[in-house]
Amino acid sequence: MSIETLPLFPLHTVLLPGGTVDLRVFEARYLDLVRECGRTGRTFGVCLILDGPESGGVASPAAVGTEARIEDFDLASDGLLMLRLRGARRFRARRMRVRDNGLQIAEIDWCDSDPEEPVRPEHAALVDVVRRLLERAGDPDAGAPGRQFNDAAWIGWRLAERLPLSDATRQSLLQLDDPHARLQRLLSLID
Incomplete structure (x- = not known):
């Protein structure tokens, strides 16, 4: 059984399944992540930061996050990359490691999909x-x-x-x- 991993993009916000988040990307580690996702079609995880900075350091993310798919991208007038992310599946991170460039990679388990049940x-x-x-x-x-x-x-x-x-x-x-x-x-x- 192979271990599934997901790169993380910790934020001071929560991405929900089906929801959207707009991001300005400027750090090298996340620009590399976006390039890799564009090349491979992979996704990444967005987790709420529990402690630490959103940029310039390694944050402590929540263990439950949401898979993010890049829905749209553009360059802002200041030259920064703008992304629109759409939330997909929820996951639970079991273990995390940090790459040399500061990017966090989590070993994850996917949460069960929401059952299709009527509103009570x-x-x-x-x-x-x-x-x-x-x-x-x-x-x-x-x-x-x-x-x-x-x-x-x-x-x-x-x-x-x-x-x-x-x-x-x-x-x-x-x-x-x-x-x-x-x-x-x-x-x-x-x-």
Whole structure:
């Protein structure tokens, strides 16, 4: 059995499955990572920084993170590389090592995919909250098929992405494996 590894890009933000994050990339270690991903089609992991800097040093990342796929890229007016990342699968890092250039590589286990389960009646109000949030933002997901609006996991991730939550709260939601437990936690956060 081979050990699966994933390079990490620790950030002071949480990338959620299906969510997006925009990044400005300027450090050599991450420019090398992006080049490698472009050449090989590989992905990398985004983890919330628990301690340490976002640039210029080695940070201590959370053990649960999200696989990031590069969805778009561009050069900013200042010449820096701009990336739009899309969150995919969740993972748990077992062990980490640091390359000579400071890039962290984690041995990982993939978390189980979210089951496709309908939103339970006690969480039905959260579906309306997601619809209103997406409509106000002019988000194309507002017109998503009704099936998505009945998917407990999708509703939970969109709420966790759109609500004004702390990074620590988003991280705790990312670490929950049960989409219904995630919705219950979100319901308790909404007054």
